[in-house]
Amino acid sequence: MLLTDAERDAAFDLVKAAHSDFVARFPGDAGRRQPLHVVYGGMHLFSSNTPDKLGQVARSMLATYAPNAAALAEIFELENLHADEVFARVKHKLETEPVEDYRIDSEDGYGHRSDAEEDEHSTRAGEEVARLLATGKAPPFLGLRIKPLSAELAPRALRTLERFFLALGAKTPPGFIVTLPKVTDARQVEAIVGVLDVVERTLSLPAHTLRLEVMIESAPGLFDASGTLTLPTLVEAGRGRLFAAHLGAYDYTASMDVAAPRQRLDHPACDHLRQLMKTSFAGTGVFLSDGATTRLPIAPHKGEDLSDLQRAENATVIHDAWRAHAANITRALDQGFFQGWDLHPGQLVPRSVVSFAFFLANRAAMTKRLSNFVTQLGQATAVGTSFDDAATGQGLLNFFLRGWSCGAFTTAEVEATGLSLDELRTRDFGAIVRARRSA
Numbered sequence: 001m002l003l004t005d006a007e008r009d010a011a012f013d014l015v016k017a018a019h020s021d022f023v024a025r026f027p028g029d030a031g032r033r034q035p036l037h038v039v040y041g042g043m044h045l046f047s048s049n050t051p052d053k054l055g056q057v058a059r060s061m062l063a064t065y066a067p068n069a070a071a072l073a074e075i076f077e078l079e080n081l082h083a084d085e086v087f088a089r090v091k092h093k094l095e096t097e098p099v100e101d102y103r104i105d106s107e108d109g110y111g112h113r114s115d116a117e118e119d120e121h122s123t124r125a126g127e128e129v130a131r132l133l134a135t136g137k138a139p140p141f142l143g144l145r146i147k148p149l150s151a152e153l154a155p156r157a158l159r160t161l162e163r164f165f166l167a168l169g170a171k172t173p174p175g176f177i178v179t180l181p182k183v184t185d186a187r188q189v190e191a192i193v194g195v196l197d198v199v200e201r202t203l204s205l206p207a208h209t210l211r212l213e214v215m216i217e218s219a220p221g222l223f224d225a226s227g228t229l230t231l232p233t234l235v236e237a238g239r240g241r242l243f244a245a246h247l248g249a250y251d252y253t254a255s256m257d258v259a260a261p262r263q264r265l266d267h268p269a270c271d272h273l274r275q276l277m278k279t280s281f282a283g284t285g286v287f288l289s290d291g292a293t294t295r296l297p298i299a300p301h302k303g304e305d306l307s308d309l310q311r312a313e314n315a316t317v318i319h320d321a322w323r324a325h326a327a328n329i330t331r332a333l334d335q336g337f338f339q340g341w342d343l344h345p346g347q348l349v350p351r352s353v354v355s356f357a358f359f360l361a362n363r364a365a366m367t368k369r370l371s372n373f374v375t376q377l378g379q380a381t382a383v384g385t386s387f388d389d390a391a392t393g394q395g396l397l398n399f400f401l402r403g404w405s406c407g408a409f410t411t412a413e414v415e416a417t418g419l420s421l422d423e424l425r426t427r428d429f430g431a432i433v434r435a436r437r438s439a
Contacts, residue, residue, distance in 0.1 A: 217248025
C-alpha cells in the first residue's frame, strides 16, 4: 500500500471540504423562473392598470403591424416551419401574460424632482401596487428601482424606498424586487441589504420577502486597487438576496469614453462586460439581464384618417425598430442572456417572437436528447454528435423549464421528453433521477 489509512482519510477530508465549499458558493438557480424581460416605467406614471394598458398596446401593435404568421415570418425572417407556432403562441402570450416583470422606476425613467414631489409619487406608487395586487392581475415579477446609493443621492433613494414600503406595508408580495443602479462597490450592496432587513422587521414581513437586483454600468469599480474583479464580491454582500444583475449599456459605454453617437447595446465594450458578468456570476444562482434597445417602435403618423403612404411609413418605422430589437435579443441569447429590458409596449412583440422562436427551433433536438437521457436514468449517453452527462441533464431540464414557464412550450411538449410536468416543477434533475431509480 502506498497510502496509510490516515493519509487516505486526510485526502478525502480535503476533497469533501472542497466539494462542500464549492456547492455553497455555486448552488445554481435550482431551475427557478427567470422572466424574459423587464419593462421599465417612470414612478410618476405608474398605476394599478399600467401592466394591463401595456398589454393592450402590444396586442394592438401585433394586430396592426404583424396580423398573421406570414407577416411575422417576413418581418423576423422566421422559418415557415415555425412561423405558425410562433405567431399563435406570441398572440396567446400577449393576451394572457404580456408583462412578465415590471419595474417602477424612480431613477433615469423618472428624473430629479423636488423632495415633496418624489415623496408624493413614491407613496402613491406603493398604494397603486397594493391595488394592483388586489386585482390578481399583477405580473409574476414586480419591483422598484431606486436612485443610486451615491454620496449625493443615497438620502433620496432611501427616503423613496421608505415611503414606498410604508404605503405598501404588509401587502408586500414575496419576491418583490428592489433594483439598485450604478453599483461600484460591494459596500453599497451591504448597505441596501441592511436596509431591507430593517424594512422586513418593521413591517413584520417574512425574512427574504424582498429580493435585490444590481445594475452593472460603470467601468470604474469593476476592479479593486489590487486589480481583482469586484463583481463576485457582490454575491456575498447580497447575503442571499441577490436575484439578478443587469447590464447598463449606456452608462457603461459612457464610462468607457464612447461618444454618444456610438453608444449602443451591441458595442464591443458591452460584449466584454457580458463575459465578465457571465464569468463572475456563473453557478451562483444570480440571473443576468441584458440592457435596453433605445430604438423604439413609435409610429411617426398618428390618428385614424391616415393616407396609404402614411400607414406604409408607419409600418416601415415599426418593423425596422422591431428588427433592431430582435437583433439585440438574438445577440443576448447567443451569449447566454435570457432576459433583457423593454422600454415600450411595442417591444413586447419582438421579445416574445425571438425568444419563442429560439425555444421552438431547438425543441426537437432538445426533446430527443432529454428523452434519451431520462430513459438512461442519468447515465452518460450520446445522441448524434452531442454527449450528455448529469450536468448537461440539468441544463436540458432548465431549457424546458424556461420554455414552459414563459409560454413557448405546451405541457404536452414538455411531457414528450419523458418527464411529467410535476417532475419538471421539481427543478432538480438529480432528484428526478434518484426518484426514478428508487421506484
